[in-house]
Amino acid sequence: MKRTLTASLAFWGLAGLLVASCQSEAEVAPSEAVPGSVLPANFPAPAYALDQNPPSREAFELGRILFYEPMLSRDGSVSCGSCHQQFVAFANADHRVSHGVAGRLGTRNAPALQNLRWKRDFFWDGGPKNLETLPLAPLTNPLEMDETLENVLHKLNNITEYQQRFFKLYGRQPIDSYQFLRTLAQFTAGLTSANSRYDQYVRHEPGGELTAAELRGRAVLAQKCAACHSTDLFTDDSFHNNGLDRQFATDSGRAHVTAVRADVGLFKVPSLRNVAQTAPYMHDGRFQTLAQVLEHYDHGVVESPTLDPILRRSDGQLGIPLTRQEKSDLVAFFNTLTDQEFLKDKRLSERP
């Protein structure tokens, strides 16, 4: 196994050099760069390293076409982009839960797709464990795209343009699952959001001015929320029971994957990046506004056996007490995390 890894690294070493040259080109001519091929200075080390699937413009663009390809669903009605819309950070605007083929409703709120390169597992329950294999879940889920991998490959292999594009990238045919999944990951790994006003502030870049209220909000966040919403990714990607329900009969969350009783009712901490754009909130989209979310933490937390200890106070009360001023300051800070460049980047859109 070790030998394989070493060999793979050696194999990609050459490709890694190519990436490096891409990056230096990017500094000269940003419009030519593959989106997300430069790692933001204020982010931690990524889980899906650049050299694992070195960004290439052609592969990225084919990945984008696949992302917006409704043929990936059984009846051709739903693409990845249907539930993951760019203008709301690739979340699903207004929809509490995902909408699949034939108007079927999923069970959870479609999460924002951003900075996926830094994630070690995915979904509200952490089921998928690699960005490349993640799409298999929505693809085959009967409530989402309701298709089979076999049939998707069959459909792609029947289209001359796809045949040619994949052949150009991989030099062999037919299109197989490896080519399909790696190419789609070129696009999803490139969805880096790191140019909000907050980022400009922490990186001391032009435009990085925060108001007094925003700075106070940042301090409240650091004091009261950073146990989960940590680092400049604003999530530690851990799982918690944040006191939404007394029981979890319809969705056991993390326990659905681990079969461990202590994981019942635990869900992944979402990032706060672009949070002002990604309503509704929580794993089931139950809250429409950030104000409602903050009210929940202040006085809406309910008891259950796996409730996170962070939400139990020494006086027996539950939740995180927040004053009216603190809530207002937090919302002000949340707005600094909106990355207009990401939300409007033509290179990420269905029709660039």
Place this chain on the structure above:
Amino acid sequence: MCATVLLSSCGDKDNSSPATETGTLDLEMEHIVGTQALELNRATPYTTTAGDQFKVTTFNYYISNIKLKKADGTEYVQPDSYYLVKESIANSKRLTLDKIPVGDYTGITFTIGVDSARNVAGAQMGALDPSNNMFWDWNSGYIFLKMEGTSDQAPSKSLIFHVGGFKKPYNAIRTVSPSLNGKTVLVRTDHSPEMHFHVDLLKLFTGIRFADASSNSHSAGPSAVRIADNYAAGMFTVDHIHAN
């Protein structure tokens, strides 16, 4: 169904030592149910040691990370050895290990299933291609062993055993070292020996009654671990060795 992973060509490149003489070793998997041959969709059901009757429609499993041990205690580790064995595909039951350094081998070790590293390694080819329908997408990772069938004793009349999972506390990865019964396997450039295994499906069901609905297993969890413990405890035995 050529089961070897394509990446092996990369693995060879860092083998810069002077060419050693190599040979081939075949592992042959013969699937049995107690004393009978396994036959998919057989008219007459089989009977477990506990007395439950069952028929088999699917029987697939992974064999990986094969290691061969020499009499002097040194070990040869077959790089990128991932094999998917399917009862329905005759030639998948013959695992051809090539480029084995010539030598006298007295032991074998392999994993029933797929190691944790490959479970989280992203898109894979060959035996590990998710198109082989041995991959869970909702809790990503490989199904190590898949047995499907029917039983009149089962509440829903159907048996579904999909065993997998590699995380504590429900790690179902099992490594076994079936005895060669004192025999030595001589791998030579002009000898391609065959190790003939009996894989006894009855061993899966030790201590299991099909009437118990929770005996069916199709996720990582306690029942997967119980089946894994069962198949690690003597499902694979070396029946005989052809020197060839």
